[in-house]
Amino acid sequence: MTPTPVPAAALGLYACGRLRAPAPRDVPATPDADQARRAAEEELAKPVYHQAAGLWERIWQWLVEHLDPRAAVPGAPAWLSVLIVVVLALALLTALVVLFARVTWARRVTRTGTALFEDDRDAAALTRAADAAAGQGDWTTAVVERFRAIVRMLDERGVIEDYPGMTAHEAALLAARPLGELAAQMDEAARLFDAVRYGRVVSAPAQDAWMREFADRVARAPLAPPVPTGQVPA
Template structure:
């Protein structure tokens, strides 16, 4: 209510602040940088002990030191955990799961079946997967489960430069539909059918150029 006295912010005492910091830094995502965070935790523990033992330390100064130390610990921990969170997010956006052993033809059949019953979202997802699996079967890409759409299209685009832009667009469509919550349409499925045809033509053209290249004299 206007004019009502506001309660002062809660400032933890030294034991509470130390417990908060220890609990936060003990979370699993921070263990990838345990050496750095371990040293930080040791330093914070030492500072908290000094505050507890310092009989001549002003209470307000001690509270300020504790609050700053806790905020610093949380900030460093958040910064260290960032790559872990991003890495986990990246892994969850894979095109092909490790246990998916289907062939490109089987994935195309699944896409066609989904399209026939109007499930355009599944049709788009399976059709893009079939494109990536086909590139693996044709040795344009190495077999690597967990590869993201961006990684697949970027790598394939360097080998099939003529369809690099189309591959990138297809990868973005896959991410939007599979992980971005976008509802696919029949036009999206048609776009990926066209992508598959373009990739097949570019692959055949690259193979023809490779086979017709003159032998280098030794």
């Protein structure tokens, strides 16, 4: 069978098309680990990734420039500016110390409502403990134990009734009516007890001597009828 002849024009177009067809591009290979690391390092080295660090550096530079004590007071000599900064810093430190002391004091004051008694010793035992502490120069313990002895003595004489959790202030209120003219001194003794017990006042021999004398006066005083049990005067 004789093949069909191809026109010369078609052969020409086919040849031209093969000559003008673009050469195939090389397909890029997948980068290995080293190439990927270098690419990441080059990317991170660009300035855009260091803008945050530059911002913090500018802030730090501003603080250094504006907090320089030599230039803290505009128009003042460097030595005067430094002196003013030092004085203000010392004043601030003093204010903080005073504030801390007041907070500590307030915390101690809130503790003055704790129980007056820690055991069930009678008045005689508490008095002996106070005398022993005074003999050793422990005036804090002497004052505390002697006031407890006074309250326990009033309980033993039947004019007040102590109870678990009683405070020095409550004891003074209960004893106000039975003690009569000694009520004001009883209140003062209760305040001294709280101040010495909780460290607001450093006890001294004179305070123990005053508490001892007051205890003697209470022991000799004629006492009024007791307040009904469980009632605290307003």
